[in-house]
Amino acid sequence: MGERTSARVRNELLAAVTRVLTASETMRRQVGVDMVLHDLTAELGPGTTFETRGDGPLALWMRQLVHSCAAADEGLQALARCVGYSEQNSDTVLALWRLADEWEAVAFFEDADLHPLRPVLESIRSASLLTRLTRRASHARTQELEAWCDTGWEVFLRLAGDNAAADELPPAMAFLAVVAEYLVKDGRSKEAEELRRWNRSQAQQRGLTDAMAGWQQDAYLAPGEPSLTPAYLLIQLEPDGVDKDCYYLAHWRQSDSDGWHPIPGETLKFHRDDLPGAVDRLIEQTEERWADLRQPVIIEYILPWELLDEPVEWWSKELDAPIPTPLVMDYTVVLRSFDRLRKAAWHRPWNNRWRQFKDRPADSRSYWSTPDGSAFHLERELKEDDQIVCLVLSESPRTDSGPARQEFVAALRAGIPALLWDRSGSGVRFREAAADIVRDGGLAGLLESTRRWRNEALALGPEGWDGHVGRHLALLLDDPERLPGPSAPASGQGSP
Incomplete structure (x- = not known):
């Protein structure tokens, strides 16, 4: 089996988005399609154009729509949001958000292979623990998890799209650091070292070695320390x-x-x-x-x-x-x-x-x-x-x-x-x-x-x-x- 290059991963993600979209109740009806396209055009701007659905196969037209969204800045997020206007937090919408986040994470980490991180991150499923770790990793900027962030893997992907100062550890990497701390305390030192090794490699490539080393001493509200702000x-x-x-x-x-x-x-x-x-x-x-x-x-x-x-x-x-x-x-x-x-x-x-x-x-x-x-x-x-x-x-x-x-x-x-x-x-x-x-x-x-x-x-x-x-x-x-x-x-x- 060939190596999963970044191009291949992106194609697989777009194919997955197409499959999810094809199963959407909203997108199976012409009135639903018209509403989503109207909202997408408004959010992405008039420079983004979409092919009108003709008599051809639905899946083929969906694929063209997904590629058009992917070519726009934050277009897949806009697609998930616009379908969500009709379906709220349906399984389809949650799946679209997960794939959109993974698309952004693949772009953020460029040629890095993210999938070795997935098994250990998916094993962390406690909502309260994930919330606590996310608050630490984001310096309290992220207060709650999104509805589709069920495991540490989804949280990691979500944080990969968040901005950080040039000399600051990106929130997704900070999240891996605090997850590694938790794993050591949980007696899972081998898995913790795998995350740390991957993180160190990214820090070297990005010139963030000092930021990584100084993470533990960075100023933030310590977990468990109560805030006086209601x-x-x-x-x-x-x-x-x-x-x-x-x-x-x-x-x-x-x-x-x-x-x-x-x-x-x-x-x-x-x-x-x-x-x-x-x-x-x-x-x-x-x-x-x-x-x-x-x-x-x-x-x-x-x-x-x-x-x-x-x-x-x-x-x-x-x-x-x-x-x-x-x-x-x-x-x-x-x-x-x-x-x-x-x-x-x-x-x-x-x-x-x-x-x-x-x-x-x-x-x-x-x-x-x-x-x-x-x-x-x-x-x-x-x-x-x-x-x-x-x-x-x-x-x-x-x-x-x-x-x-x-x-x-x-x-x-x-x-x-x-x-x-x-x-x-x-x-x-x-x-x-x-x-x-x-x-x-x-x-x-x-x-x-x-x-x-x-x-x-x-x-x-x-x-x-x-x-x-x-x-x-x-x-x-x-x-x-x-x-x-x-x-x-x-x-x-x-x-x-």
Whole structure:
């Protein structure tokens, strides 16, 4: 059997992409082909042209399409992405991404034979271990694994396409180094030496011998060292727009200690009654992804007006357990405004107030709205004093209350980032709690004091917490510097 040259490997990869594409349900239909070609042209630019499918064999036309994509910069990734717009994370799409990553890895390592690495890397299948090793290898720039990265082999291929500074060890080679460390600890020294030998050869060819030698001393967050920067799970509930009882649930995960890089998850449609169960499943899946994470976790609900009166902070996880756990027991939970995120005209005052809140907390203060006040004059007074960063609402936002809606909108127009209200109408008890929560005017004080009042309610247990004001506190805290980013396309109805 002849040597597998780089040209032969590339031809084999293109043939594999063609086989996978030919099995795609999307590409077997003309309407699907037209959509994918339209998206490909938009992403790759008008300079890339594709042959129109004629009456010839489908596989032959597919092969021409694949070769056209391969000739374009990152064209195979674009192909996987465009098919994914229709199929989400189908087996076809995951297979296309794996092949696209291997194509990039073959190009990155040029004439090097990658396949001797495959058996040992494929033997590493623990998602939490792979995530931990990937974070180390990428200096925490890669926080989560892609859906198609099931083994160390797929992770290695994926990292081969990531950029690094000229004198920095490429992430794929750094990954081999940390995998070798793990193998030695696991008693697999022979396999570790195979990876190191291959890595040393690449380092010599690329002039990275010093970078390889200095890898162990390189500065990065050591594994197991907890970060003080919280991780965030953003959960957005967007009204369907047609069916008033249905909502699209989108979410983003953010655990990057070095910056705000939220990762969008799947978007699904649910009936309102099924939302608590959907959130429970989402949190369980997120906790599985974050099994090795030692950062504190904050849950932020991005809610439309009609759900602000819903006690989402007290929805439970592990609903099928004999005693479910209220979210506020395990997480700091705050609300955000879906309406404000979508209304760009409200963002300038919002940004200005947030800077006041963050940069000059000692000069920031709260304002109490009155039940019989005018929404017009409330907005005027808020806008006249740029030190107001928190508004205590006179009543809970309710869909059947016009004054409550006007009060809420006045706060959003004025850019107030923090809103506090009582869902139960407990009067004096709420005023006492609110006065304590807003006392120091700072961001940390709001979160800590709200958590303390909720913990007091938790201490009473399910049989007594409804009578405590902490059970009914709602805190909306909108940070304009932490926007969720685009959501994934909706993929249909979620499971009840």
